[in-house]
Amino acid sequence: MLEVSNINAFYSDFHVLHDASLKVNKGELVAVVGANGHGKSTLLKAICGLTPVKSGKIRFADHDTTSRRAPHLVSQGLVYVAEDRRLFPDMTVLENLQLGAYLAQARAQEKRNLDHVFSLYPRLAERRHQLCRSLSGGEAQMVALGRGLMSNPTLLAIDEPSLGLAPNLTETMLQTVSQLNRDGLTVLLVEQSLALLKGMIDRVYTIEEGTVSETDTDNMQEVL
Amino acid sequence: MSDISKPDTSMIASVFTGKGLVRDSLVFWAVIAGLAMLGAVLGDSYVRHIFILVFIWCIVIASWDLILGYAGIFNYAQLVFFTFGAYGSAMLSIYAGFTPLLSILSAAAIGAVIGVVIAIPSLRLKGEYVALFTFAVHLALPPLIQQGKAIGMGGNTGLLGIPWLNLFGFQVSSIDKLTWYWVSLFLGALCVWLIYFIVLRGRMGLAFVAMRDADTFAQAIGVNEYKYKLLAFVVSAVFTAVAGGIYAHYTSVVTPKILGTEFFLMAMVMLAIGGMGRFPGAILGVFLVVIGNELLRSFDDYRLLLLGVVVVVTVICLPRGIAGLFERQSKQP
Amino acid sequence: MTQIFEILLSGITQGAVYCVVAVGLSLVYGASRILNFAHGSLYSLGGFLAWYLVAGGFDLPLWMAVLIILPVLALTGIGIERVIIRPLRGSDNWKINTIMVTLGLAFIIENGLQLVFGPGTRTIAPFVEGTLELGGITLSWYKVWIFAISLMLVGALEYFLGHTRYGQAVRAVSQDMQGANQVGINVNQVFSFTFALSVVLTGIAGILLAPVFLVSPLGGWAPFLKAFVIVVLGGLGSTKGAFVAAFILAVLEAFVIFYIGPSWAMPAWLVMLIVVLMVRPKGLFGVWEN
Amino acid sequence: MTQMSLTNVTMQFGPFRALTDLSFGIERGEILGVAGPNGAGKSTLMNVCTGGLQATRGSVVFNGQDITGFKRHSRCGLGIAQTFQIPTLLSSVTVGENLLAGQIFGHEVRGAAMDIPLRDILYLTQLEDQLTLPASQADLLTRKRIMLGAALATGPEIIFMDEPLGGLNAQEIVEFLQVIRHVREELGITIVMVEHKTRALAEIADRILIINFGAFVMLDTPGVVLNDDHVVEIYLGKKHDA
Amino acid sequence: ADIISLGAPIPLTGYFAADGVTMEQAITLAVDEINAKGGLLGNEVEVVTFDIGDLTPDKLAAAAANLIERGGVSALINGYGGMGPDIPAFCPYGIPYIHNDAVIGVIDLAERMGCNAIFNASDVDVNYGKSQFDMVLNTGHDFGTKRLAIVHGDFEWDINNAKSMAEAAEAVGWEVVYVQEVPYDTVEWTGIQSQIRAAEPSLIHLEALEPAVATTFLSQYKNNPAGEALLNVGYIGATPGLDDVIVQGQAEGILTFTLNAHQDNEAGNAFVERWKDAYGAEPSVSLAAAVYDMVNMWAAAVKQVGNADDHAAVANAIRDMKYDGLVGKFAFNDRNFIDNGSETQPAQLFQVQNGQRVRLVVGDTRVGDIVKPSWIQ
C-alpha cells in the first residue's frame, strides 16, 4: 500500500534521511523505532507530504506521490497525526474534529466518523465546546487522533502517540490504535520504546541517524 | 570568595564578558577615524550633509536594533523618542537658554522619562500588541504636539530658528558642513559604540538576548524581565532622544513632520535591509538606504517608487538583511 | 436631547465608514497575521480605479465600474500574495519582513498612482443623493447606505468565518499552519484567498468613501491609520472586534468633537486604547494569547 | 527538615480549579517524584512552586519565608531553580553562554556566596567539549543538559524539573538519571520532578506525590505508591512490575 | 554663452506633490520662454529641481547643499516651499530666494536672521482674512444679519487667517458668533455644523489647506444648511486640489479666494493660452501665474544688474523694481513681502458656478454677480 524507496531529506543543508526505504502492506500495523533526533518524525512527514524529499521515490496506493503535498495525500487517505498534536488552539474540540473532515472525501462520512470518535472517547463528547488551548496533554492527544480519524484515512501515520501521556492513558491510546488496526485501518506508528507495543505490531523498522533498516520477525522479540 | 558584584566568569570565554572587546573597539574606532579623514577629503558639502544624516540615523537605528532586534520587543515608538529628544533639546535651548550641547545631553534625560512612560503600558502587553500599541502612540503624537502649542511647542509649524551648536565659543551654523560632519560623526560613533560594545556586550545585552530567545527560561535563571525590558526601553529612548537633539540643532528646525510616514518608513527600511540583531547589519543598512536614496534622486518623482521596488526585492532575496548575507558566507568555508 | 441623539447618530454612521476600512485590515491580520501597511494604498487604488472608470477616462455607471474593479482587485491581491508575501513565509522573522515588504509595496502603489493619475485629488459623485428626516435629525442617504453596507459586509464575513467550512479553514490556517496542512487544507490557497478578499474589501472601501474622503495617491494613509487603531482596539483577528471598535471610537469621537473640541479626538482615541489594553491586553475581542 | 511547604494551595483558572486545597512538604535533600493522570495539575503545581503562577489561595513557604506572590526571578534569587519539559534555550548564543547567563543572573538575584563553581557544573553535565557550540545546534539530550546546567549555575537549593525524561530513549534515560542523582549527591540540591516514566521514578525518587483532579492523593515511598490499588486504577492502569 | 542655473526646491512626491507639479510647470514655462527669446544676458537658463518631498527639515537643508553648493544656482524659486524650515536652510547663503510661504512667522524669522535676499512674493496670512472679508462684502450680497462663523485648521496659517477675518469683521460691526479649530483629518461635521446652525451665522468661513476638509464640510452642509448663510472656503478652493470636485459639480455656490492669480485681462488670458498649449489644461488660479511671475521678476532683476551671481545686487533690484506681472505689482514693503491691494497685487474672490470658478471681485472692484447657492431656498 505504501512503498518508500531510498528517500533523502534535508533541513536546509542538514541531511536527515539517508536513502530510507520502507514498506507497509494493507491492513498492517508497522512501527518505526529509534532514538530521538534520528529522523523518525522527518520520515513520517516526508511520507505524508509535509516535508520535501530531495531524492528517492514514494508510492502510495499505486501512485507516485513523491512530490505530492499533504492536502492531496489526505484526500487519498494518507493522514498524519503529529507528535506535537498541532491542534487549532482557539477552536473548540468539535471544530477541530470537523476540520478533520475538511476535504470532500471525508465530508461524506463526517457524521459517522464523528460518532465513532465520540464513542472511542466519550470524554471528548463531554468537552466538545471547550477550546483546545486549555486541554490537558491527554485530552489533546485524543483530539489529535480523533481529528486524524475524521479525515477518513486508509493509512494513518501516527507520531509518538504516547508522548507525555500517563501510563494508563498510554496503554489505552495504544489499545485504541491496535483496535483500529484490527478493524481494518493500516497504521504506521512511531514510538520510542517497543515495550509498549508488545503483541500489536506486524513489523518493525529501526531508524538510526537517518538510515532505516527492517528488523526481521525473529529479532523482533529480542528488540522488544 | 569572589566579590559581590561579579561572579567568576573566567572559565567561559564570551563576548558578553569582554572577549575581544578591546580588539573590536580598536577596529571600530579605526574605521571612525577613517571616516573622519574621508569627510575632510570628500569636499562636497552636499555629500557631507548626507553623511551627517547618516550618522544621526545610525544612532536611531542602533537604538531601535537594540530594542527590536536584540531585546525582541516590538517597539514602534522609536520616532516618538526621537521627536521628544528633538523638541526637548530645542525647547531647552530656546526657552531655558541652555547651550545646545547641554540641551542635547538633557534630551537624554527626557528620552529616559519618555521611555519609562511608554514602557509601562507596553510591558503589560505581549508580542505584536506591543507593536500596535506603540505605533498607535506614534500616530497620536502629532495631535498632542498640536495641543503642546500652549507650552511653546509651536503647533504644526514647529519650532524654527533653534540655536546653532556652540563648540568652545564657536557658532557652528548648519552650513558649516565639515564641522557638523565631525561633530555628528563623533557623537554618532560614540552612541553606536556605547550601544553595541558596552550595553549589548554586557549583562544587559545578555539579558535582552535571553528574554528574546526564551523568556520563561530567562526568568527561571534569574532575569528580572520587568527590569530589563524597562531598561531596554529607557536605553533605546535615551540614545534616540540624543539623536533627535542633534537633528534639531543641525537643521535648526523641528516640526511634527518628522513623525510623517516617509521618515518612519525610511527607518524601517534601514533596519530591514541591514538586518536586525546582527551588528553591524543595521548600521550598514543606514548607509545603504540613505546613499541608495540619493542615487535614486535623479529619478525625481520615480524615486520613491523605485525605493519601494528595492525594498521589496531586498527583503524577499535577503530576508535576514545584508547581515544575513555575511553570516551565510562565513558558515560555509 | 435631539442634539445628543444627532451626535450619537453621526457617530454611528461615521463608525460605519471606519468599519468599512477596518474590516479588510482585520481580516488579513486575522487570517495570516500580516500587518498590511499597503492597506491604505490599496484603498487609494480602489478609489482611483473607480474614478478612472466613472469620471476620469470613461463614463461608466458606478455599478458597472464596480463589477470591473472587483475582479481586478482580487487578482491584484492574489498577485501580491504570490509574489511578495509567500516567499517570506518560511523565514524566521517573517512578521517583521512582511511589514517591510508591504511598506515597500505601499511606496510602489502610491507613487505609481501618482505617476499614472497625477498627484491631484479626485472624487466621484455619491451614488445616492438626498437626505432622510428622522425626528428632526437630518441624515444623508449616502451615510445610511454605507451603514447598511458595512453591516452587511461584517455580517457576511462573520458568517463566513464562523459558519462555513472554508471560513473555519481560514481560521485554522491562522492558528496552526502545519495542522491545517495535515487535515488537507491548501494553505497557500487560503492565504491567497484571504489576501484577495481583503484587497477587495479595501478597494470597496476606497470606492464607497471616495465621495467622503476624496481620492489621492496618499489619501489612503489617514483612513488606514484610523483603521489601524480600530483593529488594535477591537482585538487582532476579530472582525467582530473591528466592527464594535469602529463604532465605539466613532461615537467617542463625535462626542469629543462636540463637547471638548475636534483637536482632542485623536488623543481621546489614544486614551481609550490605553485604558482598554490595560484592562484587556488582547483588545476587546482578541483571540490570540501572544 | 522541610524545605518548602504548600498549605491549602488552590489554583483557579476562571471557573476551573486546576489545584484544590493542596498541602504537602518537600524535605531538604530529597528527590520527590510527582505523578498523576494527564490534566491532574502537575505542571500547574510546578508553576505555583517556581513562580510561573501565583496561587489563588493558600500559601507556599520556602525556608520559612512566605513566597506565594513572588515572581519567578525572585524565587530564583531565593534558590529555587527549574527546568522545562520542552527545552527552549538561548538559541542564538553558545552552550557556554547559556551557562554563563545562569551564572550571571543567578548571581545578580542571589548574591555571591551561593555560586556553584562552573567547573563542577561542567563536570556534572559533561558539557566541557561543547562550550563553543551554538546552542541551536545541540541535540535533545544536550539541550536538557544545558538547561540543567544553566539552572545549576544560578546556585539553587532546590530544583523543579518538568518531565525531564520526556523524549529520551532507554539508554539516554539511564544517563540522565545518573546526572540527576549526582546533582543531589554532590551538590546536595533537593529535586522535585514530574514524570510519567514511573519505572524511572521508582528507581530514583525517595518519595512520590500523586495528585488527581488537582487534589492530593498520596505521598509515600515509590514501593508503596506504585502498588497502591487506587493509584493503579487512576494512573498506572496495571500493577507496576517493581 | 554660459548657463545660468535656477534652483527649484519643490515637493515632487508626498502630500504636496500636486502643488509641486504646478510650481514646476510654471517655472519651466517661464524659463522656456526666456530661453526662446535668447536667454538671460545671452545665457541659457537651466532649471534644477530638488524634491523636498514631505518638507521635513533635513530635506530643505539637503536642498540648500545640493542646489546652492553643488549645483551653483543663482537663485531659488518655489511656491510655498517649506513653510518655515526653508528660511534657516537657505538664508545663510545670501542667495536670492523668492517664495510665498505667506506665514507671518516666516517673515519674522527671516527678519530675525537678517535675510535680505529672501522675498515673500505675496501678502501674508495676517492680512488674508481681512482682504477676503472685504471682498465678500463687496459682492453686494444681502446678508440679512451680520453674523460670522469661522472654522479653521490648526496650522499657523489657518489660525492667523481666521483671526484676521474675525478682526476685520468686528471692525465693521459684525459679530463673530462661532470659532472652531479643527485638525486636518476632520471629515465628520455633524457636531460642528449643529453648533454652527445654533449660532445662526450669515457667513461661514472655512479655512484649512486640505481638500477633504472643504469637500466633506460642504457636502454635509448642503444637506442641512445654516439658514441662508454663505460658505467661503478660502484659499483651498483656488488650488488644484478642488479642481475635480468643482468640475464634477459638487462644489456649486461656494466662495473661494486667492491673493495672486492671473487676471482676467489681455496678459492674463494670453498666459492661459500659452499654458494650455504647453500642458493641455488650464493653469491653476492659485500658484501658476504667481510662480511664473517670480521667475520673470528675477530675470528682470538680473538683466538690470547685468550679473546673475551678484546676489546682493539682484536682491536689491528685486526689492526696488516693483516688477509688473500677471498677478499685479511686486511692490515689496520694508519687510520683504507685498501688501495686497488694487495698486499692488489685487486679491480675487471667486464663486463656483456651473463647474467653474467665476470671478466676483478683483481688488475692490466687483466684476461678476453672485448667484444664490442651491441650499438657500
Ligand SMILES: Nc1ncnc2c1ncn2[C@@H]1O[C@H](COP(=O)(O)OP(=O)(O)OP(=O)(O)O)[C@@H](O)[C@H]1O
Ligand atoms: N524544522 C527543522 N529544522 C532543522 N532541523 C530540524 C527540524 N526538524 C528536525 N530537525 C532536526 O532533524 C533531526 C531529525 O529530527 P526528527 O524530528 O525527525 O527526529 P525524531 O527521530 O522524530 O526525534 P524525536 O524522538 O525527538 O521526535 C534532528 O536532529 C532535528 O534536530
Ligand SMILES: Nc1ncnc2c1ncn2[C@@H]1O[C@H](COP(=O)(O)OP(=O)(O)OP(=O)(O)O)[C@@H](O)[C@H]1O
Ligand atoms: N491557563 C489555563 N486556563 C485554563 N485551564 C488551564 C490553564 N492551565 C491549565 N489548565 C487546566 O488545568 C488542568 C491541569 O493542567 P496541567 O497542565 O497542570 O496538567 P498536567 O498534570 O501537567 O497534565 P499533563 O501530564 O498532561 O502535562 C488541565 O485540565 C488544564 O486544561
Ligand SMILES: [Mg+2]
Ligand atoms: Mg519525532
Ligand SMILES: [Mg+2]
Ligand atoms: Mg504537564
